[in-house]
Amino acid sequence: MSSLVATLRCVVMRDLTLAMRRRADVLATLFFFVIVVSLFPLGVGPEMATLRIIGPGVVWVAALLASMLALERMFAADYGDGTLEQMLITPQPLAVLVLGKALAHWLVSGLPLVLMAPLLGIQYGLPAQGLWILMLSLLLGTPVLSLVGAIGAALTLGVRGGGVLVSLLVLPLTIPVLIFGAGAVDASLSGLGAQAHLSLLGAFLLGALILAPWATSAALRISME
């Protein structure tokens, strides 16, 4: 057990160190998120009443797109220099290594979005209560995006046109997260309470934590054959 935790820690620390050496990539995802969210008022119009209604949905869709953008990088570098092959033949279970990589991916590309979201919510005129729920729903939802996205990233490894393909594969699978993520904020603002939505997001997270690393390692083995 402790060796598994040590393995997980090792993979996470390694990926974080690598990400910190290439900070531009991390910032690019974050700025993509900010730019997409800022584009909507320019397209829809600056009426605060409209923006307040579409705000949670826009932030969530932008988070979805931003996390797709970063998915390609999850395994690509390790695949390119042969590290992934070494990971496949280590005695540690591959699912744990994959979980570590997904966790690091979330820390680099998901967590910044969660922290940035309230600022964007203010631009859309969301009240304080809505901002908290938005942050909470992103905190529960974005790890699911990283975990499910890992399956897509593993399947499209080394495939031509992989970047677009991975979005095509993963986006339909993440629709429930989008529905309940954006729905949580709406429910809270309309006085229904966000607890049901947040509980479901939590359930998705637990389900993805158990099933996704397993499916991802199967996909990696197929891609590396």
Add this chain to the structure above:
Amino acid sequence: MSSTKINWFKYSSPQAFYPLAGKMIPWFVVATVLFTVPGLYFSFFVAPPDYQQGEAYRIMFIHVPAAWMSMFIYMVMAAYAGMGLVFNSRLSSMMASALAPTGAMFTFLALWTGALWGKPMWGAWWVWDARLTSELILLFLYIGFISLQAAIDEPRRAARASAILALVGVVNIPIIYFSVKWWNTLHQGASITVNKAPTMAASMFTAMLLMTFAFWMYTIVVALLRVRCEILERERHTDWVMSNEFAGRSPETRNELG
């Protein structure tokens, strides 16, 4: 081992299945015609006009069977893909990829006829209701499956990778369905349920059942035709394909084709 025992695995080899599929196709063509002709007759002449919707409801005899088949084919496709992954049988993965385009076609047909039906009934081509939306997402899943298979050149890897995608999709379909259902409900309730008597006229039900079987038989015909092409394409370097298909051709043509 008794001599009467049938070897069920014989036809899991592409070489043995290829001629069998060829023999089965005419029979299923006949079955398709036998179901389609009375099915259309019942749909247009026997089934009474609806007391609310008049004649416009008759598109249901295409729409509902197409929607059923779109979901059914995804399940069958995923089952074949899963078998291909577990037992490593080439024929199963070929069947999965042969079914995918037909499934996508039925999904599209269900959406298209749904739009045509929705315009006179609800006054809109498209409404974001639960069933329409989940059917649309099903179309996306089919497109993902087909494009992943198309993007990978090596057939074995393509089959195994898309099998994983199909299985992930199967786990996700109920979640997607219930999320979308909760998200919005406007559609009329299900007209046919397993544990309740149908709330429609018997002749309507017959027409719908006949059309469903017609679509089912059509799917089998098309899948078999497609799987035969797939078998030839993937096994083109083997001796049996060479001797069967290119018999009587000059060696130059064989080299070109092989």
